[in-house]
Amino acid sequence: MLELIDVSVARGSVPVLEGVSLALGPGEALVLRGPNGSGKTTLLRAVAGLQPALAGRIGGQENVAYAGHADGLKASLSVSENLRFWAAAFGTRDISTALVAYDLSALEVRWAGNLSAGQKRRLGLARLLVTGRPVWVLDEPTVSLDAASVALFAAAVRAHLAQGGAALIATHIDLGLGAEVGVLDVARHRARFPAASGDEAFL
Numbered sequence: 695m696l697e698l699i700d701v702s703v704a705r706g707s708v709p710v711l712e713g714v715s716l717a718l719g720p721g722e723a724l725v726l727r728g729p730n731g732s733g734k735t736t737l738l739r740a741v742a743g744l745q746p747a748l749a750g751r752i753g754g755q756e757n758v759a760y761a762g763h764a765d766g767l768k769a770s771l772s773v774s775e776n777l778r779f780w781a782a783a784f785g786t787r788d789i790s791t792a793l794v795a796y797d798l799s800a801l802e803v804r805w806a807g808n809l810s811a812g813q814k815r816r817l818g819l820a821r822l823l824v825t826g827r828p829v830w831v832l833d834e835p836t837v838s839l840d841a842a843s844v845a846l847f848a849a850a851v852r853a854h855l856a857q858g859g860a861a862l863i864a865t866h867i868d869l870g871l872g873a874e875v876g877v878l879d880v881a882r883h884r885a886r887f888p889a890a891s892g893d894e895a896f897l
């Protein structure tokens with residue numbers, strides 16, 4: 695569903711990570727670990743197709759639904775309108791599963807712009823459920839979430855995996871997803887050599 699073979703990525707003109715290989719099949723999840731600035735976001739952006747890899751091959755990008763630091767919400771649309779917008783964009787219809795999974799039913803008619811930070815994050819994560827995409831690529835998904843919302847998120851990931859989905863998640867917290875979830879420490883892949891040219895296209 696997702697395969698990285700010997701992938702290198704850069705930010706600005708600076709190589710950040712090199713030699714990253716991984717594969718995710720149905721029901722599999724991998725947690726990315728590494729200190730601040732080690733390159734987790736850069737790698738996930740490349741996996742999501744938001745920037746090219748410097749080298750290597752990324753297969754299965756068409757399967758990916760990405761949730762990054764920005765929630766990607768339309769402030770002047772309601773919660774349900776946001777979900778309907780994304781459902782239409784991905785050619786799906788059902789938003790009720792997403793509303794229930796992230797406890798958003800009571801907020802359905804509220805403008806997204808008027809939500810709290812944690813509520814916005816819940817709505818941003820609920821978007822994943824309406825994409826119908828099997829591989830979730832998530833960058834610090836639990837930022838702004840309280841303990842109850844982290845539990846909702848972990849349950850949504852578990853259900854996604856149980857239904858044959860996959861997930862690649864950069865997170866500093868233990869999501870309690872179980873011992874079968876792999877961990878990749880990106881610090882082991884820190885790039886060793888400076889860039890040969892000054893390509894600023896990724897900024």
Ligand SMILES: Nc1ncnc2c1ncn2[C@@H]1O[C@H](COP(=O)(O)OP(=O)(O)OP(=O)(O)O)[C@@H](O)[C@H]1O
Nearest residue numbers: 705706710728729730731732733734735736737897
């Ligand atoms: N827009 C940018 N232009 C140039 N360099 C950047 C840019 N954004 C990040 N960087 C640099 O790229 C490197 C990797 O950053 P990245 O955001 O991928 O790390 P991270 O592991 O996700 O960090 P964190 O845990 O703090 O989120 C860092 O040295 C960072 O300073």
